[in-house]
Amino acid sequence: MxxxxxxxxxxxxxxxxxxxxxxxxxxxxxxxxxxxxxxxxxxxxxxxxxxxxxxxxxxxDLRIDTASGSTVDQGTLQAVVASFPAAASVAASEERLVAPTQVDASTDAQTVLVRGAIVGSDFSQGGPHVNSYHAFSGRLLNEADSGAPAVMLERTFATFYDIAPTGTIEVSGGRSVDFVGQATTPEYFTVAPEGEMFMSEATFAGLFTTLATAQELAALPGQVNNLVLTLVPGADRDAVKTELEAALAEQPFGSTVFTRDDxxxxxxxxxxxxxxxxxxxxxxxxxxxxxxxxxxxxxxxxxxxxxxxxxxxxxxxxxxxxxxxxxxxxxxxxxxxxxxxxxxxxxxxxxxxxxxxxxxxxxxxxxxxxxxxxxxxxxxxxxxxxxxxxxxxxxxxxxxxxxxxxxPMHLTAVGLRGGKARRVRNTFSVLPFRNLRRARRRTALTVLGIAASLTVLMGFLGIMDSVFEAVDTAERESVGSAPDRVAVSLDTFYPVTAPQVVAVQAAESVDVVEPTLRVGGSVASAATEFEVFIELADMRNGMWSPTVSSGELTEQAGVLLADKAATDLNLSVGDTVTLRHPLRDGLSYRFVESRLPVLGTHPSPLRSIVYMDLGQAGMLNMTGITNALNVLPETGSATAQVQQELFPLGAVTSVQSVTAVTDAVRDAFDQILGVLRVMIVAILFLALLIAFNTAAINLEARAREHATMFAFGVKVRKALRLASTESLVLGIAATLVGLAGGFAMVWWMTQRLLTETLPDFGLLVVVNPQTVAIVAAMGILVVAAAPLLTVRRMRRMDVPGTLRLVE
Amino acid sequence: MLIEMKDVAKRYGEGPLAVTALDDIELLVDRGEFVVVLGPSGSGKTTLLNVVGALDTASDGLVRVNGVDITRASRRELFDFRARTVCFIFQSFNLFPGLTAAENVQFGADAAGSDADASEVMASVGLADKMDRFPHELSGGEQQRVAIARALATKNPILLCDEPTGELDFRTGVQILELLQDQAAAGRAVLVVTHNREISRMADRVVELSNGRIVSDGPPVGGKAAVADLHW
Known part of the structure; x- marks a missing residue:
């Protein structure tokens, strides 16, 4: 005891x-x-x-969408749900009208013109009871607002543009509506509109309103195109879905049933x-x-x-x-x-x-x-x-x-052995190196200890570098030789001579208009298959064309795949890829597969972008048809002017700078990078602590030597220089190990882990010079300077006491 | 006079807890003198050595060494003083484990800025064949000889030795004392602190301390003995 x-x-x-x-x-x-x-x-x-x-x-749990662009009379979908064999499994169901629109939320301070969707729901009897709303500011709509020009703004969009809780916006057709609050609903917890490429809160606005208001704004009185339903507990969702699909198949309108997993x-x-x-x-x-x-x-x-x-x-x-x-x-x-x-x-x-x-x-x-x-x-x-x-x-x-x-510790040093040593000119110059050599295990452990934190630091920073480099590459690719290019999306397919297209060309702020086609599809090889967006544009003479990183664009039919897509598909230039794409068939479209050669690859990290020359539109039976326009503004006209001028055109659903997609991607990455930034601060602190502790422990281990030096008149400054040199060597070694480890970590994260978690995004191993500089500064400068933190203790050292210590 | 101490006192702590390590010290040491400071543990002999070597400062009195009043010197001047005027030999050697024997000696020269040749100094202490050995490869006596060689390489006029034979056997201790005696003969002032009365027999002068005061100062009792006549 x-x-x-x-x-x-x-x-x-x-x-x-x-x-x-x-x-x-x-x-x-x-x-x-x-x-x-x-x-x-x-x-x-x-x-x-x-x-x-x-x-x-x-x-x-389940959602019914009528065929794209079509609507049905209000009550039609409810009638199907009420009468299909599994109706007892339905807990609640509500019809909605979801209509595309453009949103002008511009203020004196900023121009905010984005694509959006009006979601009209039934607010009667305390509804909606399926996909209801939560207000963060302002108020929720209620039954009394039915038919009034009032909406709720999607929260993240409003936050992104710092929009006030209430106010007025304009939607397609130049209609003004009041927004009474900022809210969310399950489909908008994160903004990812179906059928859209890389849309985010920066580029897409959800407007939530009553069904009557939505019908009025979309000029579709009494129409719906969507029904959402929840199931009673224990219901077999897939079985109900099958029953519902069967019931809908008997209806005179096209529709699709989706689960929430879709x-x-x-x-x-x-x-x-x-x-x-x-x-x-x-x-x-x-x-x-x-x-x-x-x-x-x-x-x-x-x-x-x-x-x-x-x-x-x-x-x-x-x-x-x-x-x-x-x-x-x-x-x-x-x-x-x-x-x-x-x-x-x-x-x-x-x-x-x-x-x-x-x-x-x-x-x-x-x-x-x-x-x-x-x-x-x-x-x-x-x-x-x-x-x-x-x-x-x-x-x-x-x-x-x-x-x-x-x-004594210094006598147990086994790292040094006498022999024919080379004469040194100045013992001060060799002392730090000998000290490290004589305790190799301790030196190695210290190097590894510092290197571990540097590895993590470089790993974190390197991942951010890789992500930003990929986004920047995507942006450079989008901008290309036409930095002023504006991408205009139309609400459906039009002949290139249609009034809707001509109206765009006629706008005062527009100089050149080039029709393009953007359709969804997929590519497949023996290796894998994934969904893509196919963009058909005039690749040889157009205002913009993608960079060709391998192969070349010829008049021959074929596709230009992203480098990442070619790698994942295990295809090279000249190989054949199976492209699943829409084919116009009368007034509707069906998907067909075509086998096409890979003409080349482009460096965009966005795997899902496939380019084809517009001359191949015939393959889609869409020659002379367009649903997207590349627009060059008149000299002196800004994108905002083009947006303002094209906004009132009914067929135009979005007018955006070509960097909008990369802005959206950048925005999407903010979630992960925000966390990384928090961690980087912690790691910097970690590295500083390790450097300080290493210096402090070294000082204790060297106390007797320092005391001897002081007894021989060596100044504190010189002793510090020796300690710093020793730390510098440790720091250099640790930095080299840390850089190597960090590079390996970045490689593993970008080429192994993220290829599984972010398959649509091609990341290269990129470590910016700034990152290397930060890691080197931490590893070399900070570690070498860490002994300075011990200067006070060195100055206050009890030299006689330390010298008399019998180790 | 190379060393002049006048009315020197050294106290640690304050008030009732104050400890007087040295009191009313009067001491003069000239070139070529071999002085042994004798006394039991706690008598203040190491403190005296540290004050002379400017590792410690006197609380009162005057300490002038080689013409420098080190009681009034600045911190920077004290560093320079230690580098150019005194050199230490410690009981536990305090060699640099990362340097070879010759390099440890060269360190002394480097620190003092002297032009001493490490090989020659090593040879003078009988270690010509051990120059490339590291301290942990040497015996205790060899290590102390390296420590002496390091001190000699400074070419400083005052040699301050704190129990230089304390960790050595008799035969080795005698060899070390002979080396120190040679240095006094060569014109250096050698101050050896020890509790070993036998060693004091070989000194030119014996300064005996008790409770921080000099209780005697003069030639050894019975006259100066040859090193070969010492026994302990």
């Missing part, structure tokens, strides 16, 4: 003597464990939040949460790996300093088990502090991530409670590491003969 009290007291003194290092090591562990908990637990609380939000707003917004959240998590998990493992590696090294070195005292204890006959208690008690203190700080850091990271997600995805319910279970698991690792780190040097000390353990 007495002994254990003494050991406790002794270890408490150790803690007080080393408190800055103990605290710093604990924070290193905390960053690793807290960061890990924060990153790996997102799936849990995101899933809970999504499920709760979908339940709260009663997202549909909804892009729904799958973007529920499926992508797992994909996001895969990346977060990888980053979390790297983070905790780096922190644990660094903490291990620091604790190891701290415990190693007690080696001689352990030897003395052994010489005095104290049992090794008892001797191990003291260093392990220091580890326990670090472990407890690490867990405590880890909880705090975990809460901080969790909150930061919650802030990122809640600001990007407006859900009615967010459950972002601290992930106790996840943290307990990782805290166990954080608690265990200090013991393992100190157990190894303690074990090494107690297993050797006491006389070996007692030997």
């Amino acid at each position: 007495k002994t254990s009290r003494l050991l406790l007291k002794w270890s408490w003194r150790d803690l007080r003597a080393h408190w800055p290092k103990v605290t710093a090591i604990a924070i290193v562990i905390a960053i690793g464990t807290g960061g890990y908990a924060g990153l790996t637990s997102t799936t849990e609380w995101r899933t809970v939040s999504y499920d709760a939000s979908y339940a709260e707003l009663a997202m549909y 909804n892009l917004s729904y799958t973007a959240l529920t499926t992508d949460v797992d994909q996001d998590q895969a990346m977060f998990n990888a980053l979390a493992f790297l983070l905790i790996g780096g922190a644990v590696g660094a903490a291990f090294n620091l604790i190891h070195r701290l415990a190693e300093q007690q080696r001689r005292e352990i030897g003395v204890g052994m010489a005095l006959g104290v049992s090794p088990r008892l001797l191990a208690i003291r260093p392990l008690l220091v580890s326990a203190q670090i472990a407890v502090l690490g867990v405590l700080f880890g909880v705090m850091f975990g809460v901080f990271i969790g909150n930061a991530m919650a802030t990122v997600f809640t600001s990007l995805i407006p859900l009615p319910t967010w459950e972002t409670a601290f992930p106790v279970a996840v943290f307990m698991r990782v805290a166990a690792i954080g608690f265990f590491i200090p013991f393992l780190a100190s157990a190894i040097p303690v074990w090494r000390a107690v297993r050797v003969a006491p006389i070996e353990a007692i030997k």
Whole structure:
């Protein structure tokens, strides 16, 4: 009992003597464990939040869409649902009218002209009861608003453009409507309109209103084109869907039944949460790996300093088990502090991530409670590491003969062997290098400890570089040789001579109009198949054409695939790809497959873009037909002017700069990158802590040498220079290892992990010079400068006392 | 006089907890003198050495070494003083483990800015064949000889030795003392701190301390003995 009290007291003194290092090591562990908990637990609380939000707003289980562009009389779809054999399985159903529109939310300060959709629902009797709404500001519509020119603005769109809670906007046809609030509904938790390419809140506005108002705005009185329904608990969704499809097949109008799993917004959240998590998990493992590696090294070195005292204890006959208690008690203190700080850091990271997600995805319910279970698991690792780190040097000390353990540290150096040494001109120049050489294992551990954090830092920064480079590449490709190009989308297919097209050409702000075709489809090879957007434009003489990275555009029929698409399809230039595309058949369209040669590839990272020359429109039976226009504004006219002028044209659904797509992609990546930014700050702090601790421990290990130097009149400045040189060498070695590790991490993330989680986006391994500079600055400059933090202790050193220390 | 201490006192702490390590010290040491400072543990002999070597500062009094009043010197001047005027030999050697024996000696020259040839100095202490060995490859006596060689390489006029034979056996200790005696003969002032009364027999002067005060200062009792006559 007495002994254990003494050991406790002794270890408490150790803690007080080393408190800055103990605290710093604990924070290193905390960053690793807290960061890990924060990153790996997102799936849990995101899933809970999504499920709760979908339940709260009663997202549909099944949705009926009438054939594209067609509508039916109000009540028609309800009648089918009320009478089909599985009607008893339907809990609630409501008809809607969803109509495309353009939205002008411009103010004096900014021009906001985007595509959008008017969603008209039944607000009677407290409805809608399926796909209902949650207001974040202003108010929800109600039955009294039926038919009034009042809408609710989709929340993320309003937030993106910083639009006031209430006000007035214009929709297609120059109609003014009041918006009474900002709201969301399950299909808009994240903005991913079906059939659209890379639309986001920056480029698409949802307008929610009453059914009567929607019918009035779309000039479709008494019409609906959509029904949403929920099922009673326990109902077999697929069976009900089959029954419903059978019932609808007997109707005189075309329709399709979708499940909620077919909804892009729904799958973007529920499926992508797992994909996001895969990346977060990888980053979390790297983070905790780096922190644990660094903490291990620091604790190891701290415990190693007690080696001689352990030897003395052994010489005095104290049992090794008892001797191990003291260093392990220091580890326990670090472990407890690490867990405590880890909880705090975990809460901080969790909150930061919650802030990122809640600001990007407006859900009615967010459950972002601290992930106790996840943290307990990782805290166990954080608690265990200090013991393992100190157990190894303690074990090494107690297993050797006491006389070996007692030997002064500097005499146990085995890294140097005498021989025919080369004469040195100045001993100061070799001392730092010899110090590193004589303790190679310790040097290697220190290098690896620093390198671990640099690897993670470079990995995080490199992923951001790769993503931004890909987005920039996509933007450069979109802009090409026609930076002023404006993309105009039409609401359907028109002959190129149709008045709707001519009206665009006639606009004052428009100089050149080139008809193009944009249709959906898919490409397939023996390797794989995926959906694509096929763009047919005048590739040889048009105002814009994509860059050809391999092959060449010829008059021959064929396609230009994205480099990423060609790689995934395992196809080269000259190979044949199976293209599934629409074929006009009278007034309707059907999909057919054509086998076409790959004429070349383009460097856009967007895998889903396939280019064809407009001359091949005949293959789609669409010669002389267009649904999208490339427009060059008149000299002196801005995109905003073109937008303003074309906006009132009924057939025009969007007028956007060609960078709108990449803006949308950039916006989509903000979600992940926002989290990365939070982590990068933590990693920078981690690297600083490791550098400081390394310097502090080095100072202790070199205290006797420094004291000897001071006794010989060597100035503090020079001793610091020697310490900095030693740290510099460590920093350079750690930076090289960290850069190599970081590069490998970026390669793995972009070429392995993200190819699975983001298959439509081709990422190259890109590490910007700035990233290398940041990592090098952290690894070389900060580590080399870290000894400066110890200058005060060096100046205050008790030189006689240190010299008399009998190691 | 190379070393002049006048009315020197050194106190640690304040108030009732204050400890007086040196009190009313008057000491003069000239070139070529071999002075042994003798006293039991806690008598203040190492403190005296540290004050002379400017590793510690006197609380009161005057300490003038080689013409420099180190009680009034700035921090920078004290560093220069240590580099150019004194050199230390420690009980536990304090060699740089990362440097070879010859390099440790060269360090002394580098620190003092002297032009001493490390090989020659090594040879002068009988270690010509151990120049490329690292400290952990040398015996205790060899390490102390390297430490002496390092001090000699500074070419500084004052040699301050703190229990230089404390970790050595008798035979090795005698060799070390002979080396130190040679340095005094060569014109250096050698100040050796020890609790070993036998060693004081070979000194030119013995300064005995007790409770921080000089209780005697003069030639050894019974006259100066040859190193070969020492026994402990």
